[in-house]
Amino acid sequence: MLFNSLEFFVFLIVVYLLHWIILRKSLKFQNILLLLASYFFYGLWDWRFLSLILLSTIVDYYVGIQIFSSSKASVKKAWLLVSVIFNIGLLGFFKYYNFFIDSWVDLVAMLGYNITNTWTLKVILPVGISFYTFQTMSYSLDIYYKKLKPTIHFLSFATFVSFFPQLVAGPIERASNLLSQIDSKRDFNYKQQVDGIKLIVWGLFKKVVIADAVAPIVDDIFSNYQNYSSSTLVLGAIFFGFQIYGDFSGYSDIAIGTAKLFGVELMSNFKFPFFSRNIAEFWRRWHISLSSWFQAYVYIPLGGSRQSKVITIRNVLIVFLISGFWHGANWTFVVWGLLHALFFIPVLLLGKNNTYKTGIIAQNTLLPSVKELLKVCYVFSLVTLSWVFFRAESIKDAFGYLYRIFGNFSFEAYLHPSGYRMIDYYVLILVFVLYEYVIRKNERAPFQFKNKFLRFFVYAVVVFAMLLFYDSGVDRSFIYFQF
Amino acid sequence: MVKLLFKTGVYIILILICLELFVRVLHLGKDNPSRFVDALKVEKWKPNQTGFSVTGNRRQNFSEYHINNSGFNSYREYTPSYDRVEVALVGDSFIQGFHQDYYNSLGKKIENNMNNNVDVYEYGYAGYDFADQIHLVNAYKEDFDKIDHVILGLRYRDDLLRGDYKVVNDRMKLEAPLYQNLRKIKLLGYASNIGILDPVKKFPGKIISFFKNKKGSGAEKKKTNQVDNHARYLKNFKSLISRYGYDKSRFVLLISVSETPPFFMDYLKDNNFEYIDFGAVLNKSKTPTTLIYDQHWNNHGRTLIAQSISDYLIKKINTPH
Numbered sequence: 001m002l003f004n005s006l007e008f009f010v011f012l013i014v015v016y017l018l019h020w021i022i023l024r025k026s027l028k029f030q031n032i033l034l035l036l037a038s039y040f041f042y043g044l045w046d047w048r049f050l051s052l053i054l055l056s057t058i059v060d061y062y063v064g065i066q067i068f069s070s071s072k073a074s075v076k077k078a079w080l081l082v083s084v085i086f087n088i089g090l091l092g093f094f095k096y097y098n099f100f101i102d103s104w105v106d107l108v109a110m111l112g113y114n115i116t117n118t119w120t121l122k123v124i125l126p127v128g129i130s131f132y133t134f135q136t137m138s139y140s141l142d143i144y145y146k147k148l149k150p151t152i153h154f155l156s157f158a159t160f161v162s163f164f165p166q167l168v169a170g171p172i173e174r175a176s177n178l179l180s181q182i183d184s185k186r187d188f189n190y191k192q193q194v195d196g197i198k199l200i201v202w203g204l205f206k207k208v209v210i211a212d213a214v215a216p217i218v219d220d221i222f223s224n225y226q227n228y229s230s231s232t233l234v235l236g237a238i239f240f241g242f243q244i245y246g247d248f249s250g251y252s253d254i255a256i257g258t259a260k261l262f263g264v265e266l267m268s269n270f271k272f273p274f275f276s277r278n279i280a281e282f283w284r285r286w287h288i289s290l291s292s293w294f295q296a297y298v299y300i301p302l303g304g305s306r307q308s309k310v311i312t313i314r315n316v317l318i319v320f321l322i323s324g325f326w327h328g329a330n331w332t333f334v335v336w337g338l339l340h341a342l343f344f345i346p347v348l349l350l351g352k353n354n355t356y357k358t359g360i361i362a363q364n365t366l367l368p369s370v371k372e373l374l375k376v377c378y379v380f381s382l383v384t385l386s387w388v389f390f391r392a393e394s395i396k397d398a399f400g401y402l403y404r405i406f407g408n409f410s411f412e413a414y415l416h417p418s419g420y421r422m423i424d425y426y427v428l429i430l431v432f433v434l435y436e437y438v439i440r441k442n443e444r445a446p447f448q449f450k451n452k453f454l455r456f457f458v459y460a461v462v463v464f465a466m467l468l469f470y471d472s473g474v475d476r477s478f479i480y481f482q483f
Numbered sequence: 484m485v486k487l488l489f490k491t492g493v494y495i496i497l498i499l500i501c502l503e504l505f506v507r508v509l510h511l512g513k514d515n516p517s518r519f520v521d522a523l524k525v526e527k528w529k530p531n532q533t534g535f536s537v538t539g540n541r542r543q544n545f546s547e548y549h550i551n552n553s554g555f556n557s558y559r560e561y562t563p564s565y566d567r568v569e570v571a572l573v574g575d576s577f578i579q580g581f582h583q584d585y586y587n588s589l590g591k592k593i594e595n596n597m598n599n600n601v602d603v604y605e606y607g608y609a610g611y612d613f614a615d616q617i618h619l620v621n622a623y624k625e626d627f628d629k630i631d632h633v634i635l636g637l638r639y640r641d642d643l644l645r646g647d648y649k650v651v652n653d654r655m656k657l658e659a660p661l662y663q664n665l666r667k668i669k670l671l672g673y674a675s676n677i678g679i680l681d682p683v684k685k686f687p688g689k690i691i692s693f694f695k696n697k698k699g700s701g702a703e704k705k706k707t708n709q710v711d712n713h714a715r716y717l718k719n720f721k722s723l724i725s726r727y728g729y730d731k732s733r734f735v736l737l738i739s740v741s742e743t744p745p746f747f748m749d750y751l752k753d754n755n756f757e758y759i760d761f762g763a764v765l766n767k768s769k770t771p772t773t774l775i776y777d778q779h780w781n782n783h784g785r786t787l788i789a790q791s792i793s794d795y796l797i798k799k800i801n802t803p804h
Contacts (some may be wrong), residue, residue, distance in 0.1 A: 470680060
């Protein structure tokens with residue numbers, strides 16, 4: 001059941017009305033409803049994998065209590081290892097088992113030994129496994145680091161693990177934020193509800209209009225890159241950046257908006273990352289829930305930047321490589337992570353990683369300075385370059401793609417694979433960037449205009465754009481569901 | 484809660500009104516001509532209507548139609564005579580040609596190819612099957628007897644579902660006041676046209692199949708059905724031509740051979756039915772021959788087909804009887 005499907009909206013309305021009308025007086029029943037709704041939501045993909053969520057829930061619920069109640073540090077550590085091994089084991093088996101086998105066979109073949117590969121399995125990747133395993137693991141880690149007390153309410157914990165708005169693609173929540181809200185009485189707040197609806201509309205716009213509109217173009221260019229000119233390949237990489245941003249941030253907005261409808265505030269996942277002035281700022285604005293997860297549970301435990309430069313560089317490399325690998329069982333993601341590490345390390349060594357910790361481009365002015373604009377363009381170029389690895393099917397394709405861009409630059413007008421006017425898409429992206437610039441100060445308020453008529457006009461235009469760019473032939477699933 | 488539901492409802496209504504305005508101002512929705520059944524029980528468009536047909540989102544295809552006195556989309560009036568060489572194109576929406584300006588239609592292209600030495604009358608109407616076509620030719624026998632060449636479009640998989648002609652009431656229901664009023668909502672027409680309402684239309688079926696968990700028929704059953712269909716289609720074809728008449732010296736079928744089963748092609752050949760294979764030229768084309776949003780022929784497709792028909796006519800006219 002996709003967020004951008006009619007089934008989801010019918011499901012959402014039913015659960016919403018039950019939550020606020022029938023069960024409004026009982027938090028326990030509200031949570032039972034959310035849990036059942038979440039299991040139903042997930043079960044529609046593949047009910048067999050509900051057992052994995054349930055297992056992960058039981059393990060971390062029990063481990064959390066054991067870590068907290070143990071007095072010996074070694075026992076605490078042992079219980080933490082149970083959680084980490086179990087969750088990483090689940091992820092490793094379903095997501096990476098075949099990749100490691102194939103890579104090992106390839107390595108052996110490179111050394112001159114040919115072996116018949118009979119170990120790979122037909123494993124289906126359970127939707128959202130990368131997200132909920134990280135979420136449950138963070139619960140045990142927080143208890144281990146004494147940041148959190150375990151809950152004794154299994155129902156609340158199960159709802160925290162499977163909360164349907166963010167179950168399949170995040171934001172990856174911390175128990176300190178989400179579990180506490182599930183455990184507390186939730187009141188119907190009119191403003192929160194309205195904000196939720198607005199975020200859902202804005203998220204749908206980003207998905208249906210931006211991501212889905214450019215998806216056929218990106219697919220065409222990346223599938224046939226050998227036949228296209230350099231200028232077209234640059235266009236493909238830029239459009240992929242907007243596709244994945246529209247897709248994932250659109251999903252996140254719908255998730256955050258949906259959670260608001262149930263009185264729950266999720267963390268922000270995107271804060272206009274394409275306006276970043278250095279790569280460190282980019283990572284504070286892109287997939288925030290994942291980057292902060294890695295920072296809290298990998299980078300800092302490794303020593304962060306408090307040790308020698310060499311150790312710091314090592315830590316950065318580890319975090320980015322794991323982060324890349326988290327995205328998928330393909331070397332392309334590892335190279336993508338490595339590239340970002342290489343972009344990040346100079347910023348870190350120059351001590352500029354905290355330069356843009358707060359504020360955004362043109363914080364107190366209408367327009368950015370030329371220097372800011374150049375910095376934004378520079379970061380956007382680096383990120384766009386890295387998207388080639390993220391999107392390519394293989395390392396060979398990625399290098400082939402880049403070689404065609406930089407090897408012998410050529411220009412040729414690109415024609416849409418289905419014959420649509422390309423000018424529509426250029427105007428669309430330009431208007432989108434300008435609008436994001438206008439709303440850049442608050443990612444949670446996309447329609448923050450004082451003038452009522454202007455605000456209403458923007459609503460109408462946003463919905464109208466969905467009608468203009470709706471294409472029934474496009475695959476409507478979200479990119480991050482595959483991770 | 485009540486305030487939220489009320490305000491959401493008000494906003495939805497206001498936004499829908501705005502969208503209707505946008506669709507009208509930008510002319511994104513298509514115009515809908517009225518249809519009727521004449522005294523000879525032929526379904527056609529009400530004469531003398533003009534409007535614009537729009538296909539796809541963002542007006543991917545925008546064309547003007549003009550319904551003539553005879554009730555068909557054409558730049559000319561139909562006045563068959565024995566003095567001139569006249570050609571009738573009879574068929575469904577492909578011949579009707581709402582997807583192209585009426586003054587640049589398939590018929591006009593044929594006339595241009597033939598240096599305006601022939602008059603082409605286009606009897607195209609969306610949804611016409613072979614029964615509709617052959618009934619039309621029979622109902623207006625006096626006119627069609629004066630026409631030198633009658634080209635009947637035949638799409639095997641759709642056009643031979645019945646062996647007798649009856650007015651299609653489902654199509655005529657679209658003239659009911661409810662549908663006429665719904666058509667006035669241009670937003671609805673546009674949304675339906677681009678497929679955004681498809682999930683809504685399919686939703687009840689999805690719910691039913693979710694609870695019933697209906698299993699589809701097996702491949703074997705499908706194969707048996709196909710054999711049954713072939714026999715039925717051939718029977719229908721034979722029934723229609725024996726009931727309404729078919730002048731093999733003047734009538735020719737416009738067929739895509741690649742989409743027609745070999746046994747039917749063999750039957751046509753064995754029984755001396757002439758045909759023009761438009762599929763061959765379309766399949767050879769390296770540039771698209773259909774529109775983006777649907778499978779109707781685009782300008783290039785029409786040009787290719789017009790050339791095929793013109794070649795046939797030139798050959799036919801130059802061949803002594």
